Amino acid sequence: MLDIETIRNLTPGCQDKCFLNSAGASLMPGFISDEIISYLKQENQVGGYKAADNAKSLNASFYHEVAKLIGAKPRNIAFAHSATDAYTKALMSVRFDRGDVIVTTEDDYASNWIQFISLTKQFGVEVKTIGTDKSGDLDISHAEKLISSPGVKLVAITHVPTNSGLIQNVVSVGLLCEKHDIPYLVDACQSVGQLDVDVTQIKCDFLSATGRKFLRGPRGTGFLYVSDKMLDGRIYPYLLEAKGAVWTERDDFQLEEGAVRFENWERSYALQAGLTSAVSYANGLGIENIMARNAGLKKYFLEQLRSIAGVRILDRGSSTCNIITLIKEGTSREKMEALLSNANIFYSVSTLEWGLLDFRKKGTSWAIRFSPHYFNTYDELDKVCQVIDQM
Numbered sequence: 001m002l003d004i005e006t007i008r009n010l011t012p013g014c015q016d017k018c019f020l021n022s023a024g025a026s027l028m029p030g031f032i033s034d035e036i037i038s039y040l041k042q043e044n045q046v047g048g049y050k051a052a053d054n055a056k057s058l059n060a061s062f063y064h065e066v067a068k069l070i071g072a073k074p075r076n077i078a079f080a081h082s083a084t085d086a087y088t089k090a091l092m093s094v095r096f097d098r099g100d101v102i103v104t105t106e107d108d109y110a111s112n113w114i115q116f117i118s119l120t121k122q123f124g125v126e127v128k129t130i131g132t133d134k135s136g137d138l139d140i141s142h143a144e145k146l147i148s149s150p151g152v153k154l155v156a157i158t159h160v161p162t163n164s165g166l167i168q169n170v171v172s173v174g175l176l177c178e179k180h181d182i183p184y185l186v187d188a189c190q191s192v193g194q195l196d197v198d199v200t201q202i203k204c205d206f207l208s209a210t211g212r213k214f215l216r217g218p219r220g221t222g223f224l225y226v227s228d229k230m231l232d233g234r235i236y237p238y239l240l241e242a243k244g245a246v247w248t249e250r251d252d253f254q255l256e257e258g259a260v261r262f263e264n265w266e267r268s269y270a271l272q273a274g275l276t277s278a279v280s281y282a283n284g285l286g287i288e289n290i291m292a293r294n295a296g297l298k299k300y301f302l303e304q305l306r307s308i309a310g311v312r313i314l315d316r317g318s319s320t321c322n323i324i325t326l327i328k329e330g331t332s333r334e335k336m337e338a339l340l341s342n343a344n345i346f347y348s349v350s351t352l353e354w355g356l357l358d359f360r361k362k363g364t365s366w367a368i369r370f371s372p373h374y375f376n377t378y379d380e381l382d383k384v385c386q387v388i389d390q391m
């Protein structure tokens, strides 16, 4: 059980508004922003290099906390500047040739798709998508058909898309990748911090995530998980830098042992410390407690929203999470936005270019996206429903 009063007292941003945008960039607990500021003040006093030296054990705890969160070992974790930074490094470690196939889904993230398309334009890679059943769930027998076909070089699946609450079945796909020995990349940007993301169950080779969403960390942070199999197979991004390898000869370098070979040398250690705190906080609260609280909020919110005439919930799938997207028949985007903003409700609008294939199927070019997280209250959800009802 979570102590919501204490959690809210530690969250200055939730006091004066109804904040339902953790899928965008969530509210950091105040002690995390304080820690970041005090780290920056250290840098101000002694310079960034000395400050990093002084904070060696804090910097090391980043790897331990993230490993604990996702069921990995510290050697499997790399710091990244964003989820896409992590994702790109993973993609850069696959040597694509003309005719190679990437298997993905129609619900994968826009930047991932843009990278796939760029790989098709530059290297002649082919992109195939796993079909879905009527409810929107991945068709696992179709997935097996694709994954077992010749030429598949990578399977890349987004766990939870940006523009809907759908939870994709990354565990079943992972079993297929293991069976057919295909590298497997999972985008867990929207799932870490709200769902139990366990790499031992997902059986992925790479998993990318961001700090600022359901983990409640600072912007400009993320991480990449890299499996032992990839590390021991000496897999690395084809463009790496001095954090990932030591320059030993005119024509050679020595690769770092762990996933740090995927890292950039330069980063904000203040922000990394902030992310460490955020992950440690989530570990302390317990992901199972977060999930239980979030499931209650989601169920209640959906029940209330569904009882309002004209509300169309757009999220598909037999298993959904705390991203809720909707439109209200007969009410324009502009009107919805104006009324929500007037009521001091914070939300996002998902638009076509962020979920092109999914939104085309749904016949909409936008949706209001709410993402209630454990610090939200049932009263706040009532307030949102009242505003939508009166539109």
Ligand SMILES: Cc1ncc(COP(=O)(O)O)c(C=O)c1O
Pocket: 023, 081, 082, 083, 084, 085, 109, 111, 158, 160, 161, 162, 163, 187, 189, 190, 209, 210, 211, 222
């Ligand atoms: C599913 C998903 N993947 C990846 C990203 C990209 O994250 P970042 O902006 O940290 O690169 C997002 C951001 O919204 C996302 O929703």
